[in-house]
Amino acid sequence: MTNLAIETRGLTKRFGDVTAIDGLDLAVEAGEIFGFLGPNGAGKSTTINVLLDFVSPTTGTASMLGLDVQADRKELHRRIGVVPENYGLYERLSGRRHVELAIEFKGATDDPGALLDRVGLSPEEANRPAGEYSTGMGQRLSLAMALVGSPDLLILDEPTGGLDPNGARELRAIIEAENERGATVFFSSHVLEQVEAVADRVGIMDGGQLTAVDTIERLRRDSAGGARVTLSVDHEPERALGDLPNVRDIEVTDGTVRATCLEPEAKLAFIDRVQAVTTATDVRVEESSLEEMFASYTTEAQADEQAEPAATAGVEA
């Protein structure tokens, strides 16, 4: 038995001439909360579609909970809970009936009322046909179906779409509680804050490949984003500041000197250098945002880098 909840090896999926996934090796450990990030068209959805056996891979293998996603799909699907992307509900069936169906299909013994209550659907709402649901209510219902049978692995594809901030918070609490219970949680999102708040590790997908897998903190540190340091000076330096390790994009404008510092020590070195040639009166430091960090791992940033090697990738976005 493997202790990986999700594992793909050399996974490739081509649609005609288009390569959606390109030799993907993904490993999600049992018991972790894994955030799956990437811009549209990066191959995120196709990866999840392969994991759920909605599409067949061109080459490579994929398994979850040690079970092959195609050969063992029936057993596998009894043990996972899924909120698929672009899911639809049966307009004429009640919310409660949806949950009962999932219970029946999985051979589970859950109480539908308790599950619906847990995701914040009242008994009255649960008895209404799903065709009358708002997007947010549909999302809650879909989550209730995913929780049926206390799955070992939860796969949530863009689960926050349609949820208000309150709903997103409740979703986070449920994700954490499920993880506490022992479930591995794999969820995709383009809302970085959602991912940062709960994920133990994140994987960033771009151009059909994983461009980074790590904790958010480490990714942020390793990304070329760095920190933007702005010094107010009482007079502009008369000579060039020269090169410093891990300091880029030095800019002198009236009354200020700016630079991007990739390491904490670089900030100090930069300030010392400026102090050597002029007098700093104030200092402001802006850490790179999550968006900038994210951008530094995806295509746009790489294109920038190629065009202008000296520029700090993504920071000027």
Added chain:
Amino acid sequence: MSVRTVARKDLADAGRSKALWAVTLAVVLFTAGITGLAGVSTDQPVGEVFGLAFQVVVFALPVVALFLAKGALTGERESGSLRVLLSLPPSRGDILVGKLIGRTALMLVATLVGGVATGLVVVALLGGGLELLVPFMTFLGLMGMAFVAVGLGISAVSPTDGRATASAVTVYIVLVAMWDLIEAGIGAGAVELGLLEAGSRPAWLQLLGLLPPNQAAGAAYEAATAGGRALAADPFASVWLPTLVLLAWLVVPVAGGYLRFRKADIG
């Protein structure tokens, strides 16, 4: 287990739609209404009335059955509920078979209601002929099931509901509206090529004429009501050959649809 749940869900979902009631109404109108109309508008004996009604109904019922089945999978594919279903344990095969059972049950319920209504009309108007109602409903029921299977096969191979509708219309035109013409054309072509003597109708050409479910149902009904020729020496005057054709229609389109649906990308 999964198959049963899919079928029950499909019945519950489709049963709550107005489609079922529209279908039932259509079947009742076509069977009872047309039989009644034939009964009052001609002075023919009851057997002739049934025969006439059957000929008309086999044109109408396939529309109902194809309409009922062609969206069974494409509808769920477009709404995204198929993604929910496939996230759960049921396999594509389970879903296909469950849908077949669900939609066939709907069609049979509608046909049964139509049969009872027809019986009442016949008894009321003609004062007899109830014994003919059994073959009448049996072969209409089988034909309805065959077209449900064809519709479901279409649904399984179609990526969108629009494509399924277009295919269903094409199938109707070829199998129901134009088959006599197609058969005649092939016959004439065979004569032209010297494969066939003008005016003759060899077994293969007769079999060709029997292929569509509506033609097979008509032949079976005719043979059954012509009196005790279920095991006739001439297969084309028998009940078993057209019945066999009808049974094949129940299996082949769904099996063919499954081969495609099994591998389809549900994006």
